[in-house]
Amino acid sequence: MMRQALSTLRISTRGRGFQEITRDVQRCVTQADVQTGLCTLHLQHTSASLLIQENADPDVRRDFERFFARLVPDGDPLFIHTAEGEDDMPAHVRTALTTVNLSVPVAEGRLCLGTWQGLYVWEHRRAPHTRSVVVHIIGEDR
Amino acid sequence: MMRQALSTLRISTRGRGFQEITRDVQRCVTQADVQTGLCTLHLQHTSASLLIQENADPDVRRDFERFFARLVPDGDPLFIHTAEGEDDMPAHVRTALTTVNLSVPVAEGRLCLGTWQGLYVWEHRRAPHTRSVVVHIIGEDR
Amino acid sequence: MMRQALSTLRISTRGRGFQEITRDVQRCVTQADVQTGLCTLHLQHTSASLLIQENADPDVRRDFERFFARLVPDGDPLFIHTAEGEDDMPAHVRTALTTVNLSVPVAEGRLCLGTWQGLYVWEHRRAPHTRSVVVHIIGEDR
Numbered sequence: 030m031m032r033q034a035l036s037t038l039r040i041s042t043r044g045r046g047f048q049e050i051t052r053d054v055q056r057c058v059t060q061a062d063v064q065t066g067l068c069t070l071h072l073q074h075t076s077a078s079l080l081i082q083e084n085a086d087p088d089v090r091r092d093f094e095r096f097f098a099r100l101v102p103d104g105d106p107l108f109i110h111t112a113e114g115e116d117d118m119p120a121h122v123r124t125a126l127t128t129v130n131l132s133v134p135v136a137e138g139r140l141c142l143g144t145w146q147g148l149y150v151w152e153h154r155r156a157p158h159t160r161s162v163v164v165h166i167i168g169e170d171r
Numbered sequence: 172m173m174r175q176a177l178s179t180l181r182i183s184t185r186g187r188g189f190q191e192i193t194r195d196v197q198r199c200v201t202q203a204d205v206q207t208g209l210c211t212l213h214l215q216h217t218s219a220s221l222l223i224q225e226n227a228d229p230d231v232r233r234d235f236e237r238f239f240a241r242l243v244p245d246g247d248p249l250f251i252h253t254a255e256g257e258d259d260m261p262a263h264v265r266t267a268l269t270t271v272n273l274s275v276p277v278a279e280g281r282l283c284l285g286t287w288q289g290l291y292v293w294e295h296r297r298a299p300h301t302r303s304v305v306v307h308i309i310g311e312d313r
Numbered sequence: 314m315m316r317q318a319l320s321t322l323r324i325s326t327r328g329r330g331f332q333e334i335t336r337d338v339q340r341c342v343t344q345a346d347v348q349t350g351l352c353t354l355h356l357q358h359t360s361a362s363l364l365i366q367e368n369a370d371p372d373v374r375r376d377f378e379r380f381f382a383r384l385v386p387d388g389d390p391l392f393i394h395t396a397e398g399e400d401d402m403p404a405h406v407r408t409a410l411t412t413v414n415l416s417v418p419v420a421e422g423r424l425c426l427g428t429w430q431g432l433y434v435w436e437h438r439r440a441p442h443t444r445s446v447v448v449h450i451i452g453e454d455r
Contacts, residue, residue: 031173031315033207033311035278065317067353067449069209069274073285075225081413083359083405088394092402093409095391100242100384107237110230118234121225125235125269127409129223129288132274132353132416134449136319141447143357146413163283165209165276167309167451169317173315175349175453177420211351211416215427217367242384249379252372260376263367267377267411271365271430274416305425307351307418309451 031169034061038162042077042152045116047090050162051140051148057164058135066168068140069132070148073161076120077152078127084147093151097123103155120153127151135168173311176203180304184219184294187258189232192304193282193290199306200277208310210282211274212290215303218262219294220269226289235293239265245297262295269293277310315453318345322446326361326436329400331374334446335424335432341448342419350452352424353416354432357445360404361436362411368431377435381407387439404437411435419452 038053058068072079083089101122104115111117131148134141142148150160180195200210214221225231243264246257253259273290276283284290292302322337342352356363367373385406388399395401415432418425426432434444 033173035207035276065319067209067351067451069276071275071283073283073288075223075285075287080409081359082409086394086396089402089405092392092394093406095393096385096406099391101238107241108234109237110228110234112228118231121231122235122238125222125224128270128412130274132414133355134319134353134447136447141355141357143359143445145359146357161285163276163278167209177349177418209351211418213417213425215425215430217365217427217429243380249383250376251379252370252376254370260373263373264377264380267364267366270412272416303427305418305420309351 034166036164038164040150040160040162042150042158042160044155044157045152047149047151049147049149054148054164055140058140058166061166062170063135063166063168064138064171066135066166067132068135069165070130071163072129075124076154077150077160078124079129079131080127080149080151081146082149083145085145116155123153176308178306180306182292182302182304184292184300184302186297186299187294189291189293191289191291196290196306197282200282200308203308204312205277205308205310206280206313208277208308209274210277211307212272213305214271217266218296219292219302220266221271221273222269222291222293223288224291225287227287258297265295318450320448322448324434324444324446326442326444328439328441329436331433331435333431333433338432338448339424342424342450345450346454347419347450347452348422348455350419350450351416352419353449354414355447356413359408360438361434361444362408363413363415364411364433364435365430366433367429369429400439407437
């Protein structure tokens with residue numbers, strides 16, 4: 030029978046950088062007792078992203094930070110909106126260039142991620158934050 | 172009982188810039204009588220985007236325009252495809268760097284947006300256009 | 314009655330560039346016998362993207378390649394992660410700037426794409442690859 034589950038993950042970030050949440054999301058799928066279905070994540074913020082990326086080599090995440098620091102530098106004089114500091118508007122732009130929601134199919138009770146894919150919250154602010162990710166699951170127990 | 176609703180919003184843009192659609196989408200959710208579910212938006216165009224961003228300070232949207240005008244400038248000699256004018260290909264690139272579809276969970280009959288999140292159609296062409304957003308809702312009335 | 318279908322498309326790419334998959338995905342929708350519903354695609358890789366873009370003028374895709382080659386150049390000395398060659402890290406960045414999953418509503422048995430929208434796998438590596446796209450469909454036969 031078709032069913033749904035809805036929950037919220039609270040993710041503590043340590044400032045700018047990646048926080049893997051693959052296991053947390055898989056746990057939600059397992060608890061929902063869905064074998065075949067769809068899992069949608071929505072991050073309720075405008076200065077952090079959800080990203081699916083390589084989970085093997087940590088250099089990949091380091092290079093992501095370096096690339097985005099060059100593309101959208103903190104303190105860029107282009108920006109007017111600096112209310113919360115020089116990393117405020119760059120964090121909004123980084124978020125728009127990536128995404129705040131994702132949908133991953135579920136098969137045999139597992140997220141259908143590729144071998145090298147991990148799910149990450151990418152914090153774009155320099156200071157640590159607590160980020161909320163809404164997890165919606167719909168599907169069947171077979 | 173699980174149900175679905177499908178409708179299309181017609182959004183009149185005033186040329187390049189942001190048009191908020193949060194209320195229009197919430198109205199679709201309310202009319203669908205879904206308490207728990209998933210709302211997916213799909214924009215049927217290749218030169219405008221859907222974006223979830225800060226709804227508080229209008230400077231944020233202004234800075235977005237400034238950043239993208241620098242990153243993907245109109246009339247860039249790099250581009251061959253200029254059939255519809257010098258803002259044509261830049262509009263396609265801006266669309267690809269952001270997105271044309273989004274999925275937001277629904278809880279207690281409300282879109283699960285964060286406090287500062289608004290849903291926008293981001294027009295990338297200079298001229299006003301009418302844009303179609305397909306709204307799909309699936310869920311239950313409890 | 315609400316139903317689901319789950320399948321995997323194997324797409325052979327010819328190296329960097331676009332491979333249209335609109336018909337392959339529509340075939341999945343038709344086989345699922347869903348008239349109203351939602352179709353979600355998830356690409357199981359970190360160096361190729363899914364993109365919805367203009368299907369009319371091939372110059373558009375050519376210009377996309379030119380823009381991204383300038384924005385994220387192969388062999389950029391910024392990158393540390395070069396294990397698989399100088400197009401390795403740029404392929405990850407291009408993937409993050411676009412997306413690996415998409416959801417398109419279905420109405421009257423057809424994907425609700427706009428007139429000019431096509432679904433593409435965008436290969437970011439120079440060498441040909443076989444890419445897996447998981448296709449999840451949920452909906453009703455009316």
